[in-house]
Amino acid sequence: MFNSLAGRVLALTVIFVMVAEILIFVPTVARFRVDYLQERLERAQIASLSILATPNDMIHPELEQELLANAGVTNIVLRRDFMRELVLSAPMQSMISETYDLRDAGPIMLIRDALDLLVTGGDRMIRTIGLPVQGGGTAIEITLPETPMREALIRYGIRILGLSLLISIITASLLLITVKRFIGGPITRVVANMAAFRDDFQNPERVIRPESTLREFRSAEQAMSEMQTHLMAAIKEKDRLAALGEAVAKISHDLRNMLTTATLMADRLEGSADPTVRRTAPKLINSLDRAVNLCESTLSFGKAEEASPEPRIVDLHSLVSDVFDAELLEREDCFVEYTNAVIQKTRIEADPEQLYRILLNLVRNARQAMEAQPDNSKITIGCQASTGETCITITDTGPGLPTKAIEHLFKPFQGGQRRGGSGLGLAISAELVRGHGGRLELHETTTAGTTFRIVLPARDLRVVTDTDISRLQTRMGGDR
Ligand SMILES: Nc1ncnc2c1ncn2[C@@H]1O[C@H](COP(=O)(O)OP(=O)(O)OP(=O)(O)O)[C@@H](O)[C@H]1O
Numbered sequence: 001m002f003n004s005l006a007g008r009v010l011a012l013t014v015i016f017v018m019v020a021e022i023l024i025f026v027p028t029v030a031r032f033r034v035d036y037l038q039e040r041l042e043r044a045q046i047a048s049l050s051i052l053a054t055p056n057d058m059i060h061p062e063l064e065q066e067l068l069a070n071a072g073v074t075n076i077v078l079r080r081d082f083m084r085e086l087v088l089s090a091p092m093q094s095m096i097s098e099t100y101d102l103r104d105a106g107p108i109m110l111i112r113d114a115l116d117l118l119v120t121g122g123d124r125m126i127r128t129i130g131l132p133v134q135g136g137g138t139a140i141e142i143t144l145p146e147t148p149m150r151e152a153l154i155r156y157g158i159r160i161l162g163l164s165l166l167i168s169i170i171t172a173s174l175l176l177i178t179v180k181r182f183i184g185g186p187i188t189r190v191v192a193n194m195a196a197f198r199d200d201f202q203n204p205e206r207v208i209r210p211e212s213t214l215r216e217f218r219s220a221e222q223a224m225s226e227m228q229t230h231l232m233a234a235i236k237e238k239d240r241l242a243a244l245g246e247a248v249a250k251i252s253h254d255l256r257n258m259l260t261t262a263t264l265m266a267d268r269l270e271g272s273a274d275p276t277v278r279r280t281a282p283k284l285i286n287s288l289d290r291a292v293n294l295c296e297s298t299l300s301f302g303k304a305e306e307a308s309p310e311p312r313i314v315d316l317h318s319l320v321s322d323v324f325d326a327e328l329l330e331r332e333d334c335f336v337e338y339t340n341a342v343i344q345k346t347r348i349e350a351d352p353e354q355l356y357r358i359l360l361n362l363v364r365n366a367r368q369a370m371e372a373q374p375d376n377s378k379i380t381i382g383c384q385a386s387t388g389e390t391c392i393t394i395t396d397t398g399p400g401l402p403t404k405a406i407e408h409l410f411k412p413f414q415g416g417q418r419r420g421g422s423g424l425g426l427a428i429s430a431e432l433v434r435g436h437g438g439r440l441e442l443h444e445t446t447t448a449g450t451t452f453r454i455v456l457p458a459r460d461l462r463v464v465t466d467t468d469i470s471r472l473q474t475r476m477g478g479d480r
């Protein structure tokens, strides 16, 4: 019960109203006591005045007792003009325990006396002094037993507490109905929708329709509706990608078989009588081998991530030449001026197949970007080593990356802006570089050209130049 919103609202409202009522209760009780005493003082004044009608201020003792009983007191003293004291008195059962002067009692004192009466009061005899009404004297003093006043006070307190409880229950019930209507209802609806969406998230009917008339709930429903729509689109895209992945895997599988056959046939070209054919045969076989490799890694990618690199010492200069040759082979009418700025025999430690794919992707992108501008089309690959890092730069003189490609840089399928492109090249390259513990960066792109950088930790990709090798040889010779 108290774990529910309604239960808590009910309990808290009762508590809060009771607290408020208690704050009101204390001064009310004090007021009640003052009124009670004031009334007794007035009755006593009337009773004492009857003495005035008698000669010598003497009345019959029986009448005296009756007057005192009617006033509810045991003793009355009325002071008039400091001269006359009219006294009515009955024999007292006990001594006077307390005297209260109502003429100069402040609110705090009145509250304290009322609480004292409730808590410690009992069979005491008390004296109260007050002002007579309508200037009927300078002071009036009564003595009375405390018990009847205390009983009346307790009855009054109980009535007030009962009323408070009733008020708090009525308030809480009204609040409960309001909470159920305005908060409980919308929450239940949202929760029910969440459950329905979870069970059937591909059904557009399950997307919540904002209905709440309360602003806060309406914006929550709107946000939820947007989230569900995005989620559905994302799941759909994931499904499409999964289907595409499956298709790619199937194609790669069959393509690999076809390429293997092609490799076998190409092997025979090496024995051709035509020297041009003989010269190009190894490059053809090389390309076919790479294609087979690519198919195989695509197949394994379908199962998991890109295969982890198998680093070896690679001659970067030759690798770059291979990349350029492959490009030239692909486009015989190539207009691009390729520059291999890597120092000859620069050796680095990397997975040659993967590095080849990375460079080929970047070089091909650059060439494709410059296809519309046959003049001044240059692609340069260079390599710089600095402490801790090795940096391979691929620079072109093309038109620069389109804004959309920059916004979705390295994101599969999203960055592709080229007709006929799949938008995978940069994403795959970036992943392969990450596999080497490095990063692929777009260093600069302007209308005058673009530079991509492959930054690799020197730990993974060591640059060993000719100078290093000769220095090493000299040292080894010297050692001997
Ligand atoms: N050097 C570059 N100069 C200008 N634009 C480039 C360059 N490199 C990439 N781009 C832009 O970035 C986009 C993304 O390239 P990415 O290689 O990822 O995909 P793609 O080339 O379109 O398709 P593919 O998967 O066949 O490589 C390209 O479509 C192209 O618009």
Ligand SMILES: [Mg+2]
Residues within 6 Å of the ligand: 361, 364, 365, 421, 424, 425, 426
């Ligand atoms: Mg590309």
